[in-house]
Each structure stands twice: as C-alpha cells, then as structure tokens.
Amino acid sequence: MNNPTRKVVVAGVMGAISVFLGASHWGFVPWLAGAALTIMHVPVIIGAILEGPWVGVAIGAIFGAFSLLQGAIAPTGPADVWFTNPLVSILPRLLIGPIAWLAYRALRQISEVAALAISGVAGSLTNTVLVLGALGLLRFLPWGVIGTIAVTNGLPEAVLAAVLTVAVVAAWKRIAIGQKGSTV
Numbered sequence: 001m002n003n004p005t006r007k008v009v010v011a012g013v014m015g016a017i018s019v020f021l022g023a024s025h026w027g028f029v030p031w032l033a034g035a036a037l038t039i040m041h042v043p044v045i046i047g048a049i050l051e052g053p054w055v056g057v058a059i060g061a062i063f064g065a066f067s068l069l070q071g072a073i074a075p076t077g078p079a080d081v082w083f084t085n086p087l088v089s090i091l092p093r094l095l096i097g098p099i100a101w102l103a104y105r106a107l108r109q110i111s112e113v114a115a116l117a118i119s120g121v122a123g124s125l126t127n128t129v130l131v132l133g134a135l136g137l138l139r140f141l142p143w144g145v146i147g148t149i150a151v152t153n154g155l156p157e158a159v160l161a162a163v164l165t166v167a168v169v170a171a172w173k174r175i176a177i178g179q180k181g182s183t184v
Contacts, residue, residue, distance in 0.1 A: 011055045014047035015062030022066055029160065037157045041096050042164045045123035048097030049104045049116065049169055056097010064090030082140045092130030099126040100165075112175055113166060120165030121158045128154035 021027025021040045028036035044063055048056025068090060070076075071083030083089040100123030107115035132146045132154070141149075170177050 007051045007055050010047050010051045011058040011062075014043035014055075014059045018043040018059060018063040019066045022063075022070060031156065032152060037153060037160055039157070039160060039164060041093070041124060041127045042120070042161050042168075044093065044096045045100040045120055045161060045165050046168055048101040048123070049119055049165070050172065053098040053101040056101055057094050060093035060096050061090065063096075064093035067093070079140075082135060082138075085134075085138065087138065088131060088134045088140075092127060092134060095130060096123045096126050099123055112173075113170065113177055116166045116169050117162040120162035123165075124158040124161035125154065128157060 018027070018040050021043070027040040028038055031037045040063060041060075044056055044059045047059040064086070067083045068086060071080040071089060075081060100119040103122040104115045104119040107118055128150055132141075132150055135141045136143050136146045166177070169175070
C-alpha cells in the first residue's frame, strides 16, 4: 500500500523519536570508559523498512539536522563542534535508511527476521562508516583513532540496532519470533 499520508506521518513520528532520543539523552547507552552507544539512528532504519527509502531519507535528514543544531547550539562535549559541518552531521544520515531498506528488500523473502537484523546492522554500519569517514577525511580525527572507535563503538551499536530493529518491526508487523505456544 502506497499511502503518502502514512509515509509523512511515519517520517514525522520517527524523526521526532530520533530527536527525543538525542535531546533526552535516552539515545545514548552507557558503554566502556565513559563512551556511549547511540541508538538515535534506529528510527531511521525502522522508518525505511516500514515505509521505504525516501521515508528513511526524510528521517535521516531530521536526525542529521538535529545533530547539526545540537552541535551548534547545545554541545555536550568538545567533539560536538565537528557536527556543525553538514558533511559529518547530515550527509551520512541521509543514506542510513536507503541502505537499510535495500538490505531488507534483498533478504526478506529468505527470512523476515534475518532481513530485519541485517538491515539494522547495515543501517548502523552506514552511519558509523560514513560519519567516521567524514571525520577522517576532514582531518578531525586520525585514522588510527577512527578504527578504534569503529570497532569499540560501531560494532556494538550495530548489534544493538539489529536487536531493536527486529524487536520493534516484528512487533509492528506481528511477526512471530521464537517458540509458539507453551510446551507445558
């Protein structure tokens, strides 16, 4: 079903959830040595899976614009100033949804649950690789540090995005996961 009103509503709601996760800091899961794993890109992935790549682009734009504004207006750390550059804050986020959607479309006939998990990983790694790549290309961070961040934060974020994507989309689509019924 190709309902433009539904697409606009999903884009708006998921964009608002992404902004809420950032503004409330609920989108940052405490991790090693004071670092945090972000889940702010998960609404982009979910929106793209549910409503298509252009909805993912729209939610990614909202997420990116929020990152840019937060870096400019209310930075929470010294690295936030890097996100005032749209090549870091906006451009990578525009591609999260389309990449996640492509992964989902390619795999959903094989296994819906696997397609959701891989889409979560693909969308999350798109965010990680493109944001860190932009930071490296703009020489904000040395490549050695970028590699460390990619492994220590990027990979756990991808796993977390996979779990959340499967949980939310499976619940939304009423996809049964695991054992059906009681064995008692």
